[in-house]
Amino acid sequence: MVKAVVGEETRLQLAEDRLAQSAIPAQVGLVIGKLNSKLDRGFIFDLVPTPPNDAGDPPCSIIDPLKGAADKKKVSKPKSSVDSSSLSIDKEWVAEHARQVSRLLVGGVKVVGIYVWVGETSFKNSTLVLCQAITPPHDQLNIIYF
Numbered sequence: 001m002v003k004a005v006v007g008e009e010t011r012l013q014l015a016e017d018r019l020a021q022s023a024i025p026a027q028v029g030l031v032i033g034k035l036n037s038k039l040d041r042g043f044i045f046d047l048v049p050t051p052p053n054d055a056g057d058p059p060c061s062i063i064d065p066l067k068g069a070a071d072k073k074k075v076s077k078p079k080s081s082v083d084s085s086s087l088s089i090d091k092e093w094v095a096e097h098a099r100q101v102s103r104l105l106v107g108g109v110k111v112v113g114i115y116v117w118v119g120e121t122s123f124k125n126s127t128l129v130l131c132q133a134i135t136p137p138h139d140q141l142n143i144i145y146f
Helices: 009-021 065-073 091-104 120-124 127-133
Strands: 004-007 027-036 041-049 060-063 086-089 110-117 142-145
Touching: 004 009, 009 041, 027 091, 041 110, 086 120, 086 127, 091 110, 091 127
Parallel strands: 004 041, 110 142
Antiparallel strands: 027 041, 027 110, 060 086
């Protein structure tokens, strides 16, 4: 079911501007807010990026299968090929981040979803990965795409 989502425009605009100005091709993070089941509406307070894991690896990255094939076989990409890049998400790390942040929140405020900052093609090619990122124990989470 689609829910209406309300957020303070200036606060969310700051997050969007930060993402647009960064040179990163993809980012995943948590949506912090409060759900109101009576109004069937969600209130978003902040977007919190998931930090790199303990090894320093980013929580998400873009995978280009044609690049890997080109590196191995020295084959150039056909001009008519469709962009098949997809998103890779460290699901365990995102879930751990959600658990840690959830413990810090009070007053009915909780992690209500994850956000993904990525190109449209990569987003469309990553449906399975995104669904796996919100499976139990976080199956109550929603995906918000920028």
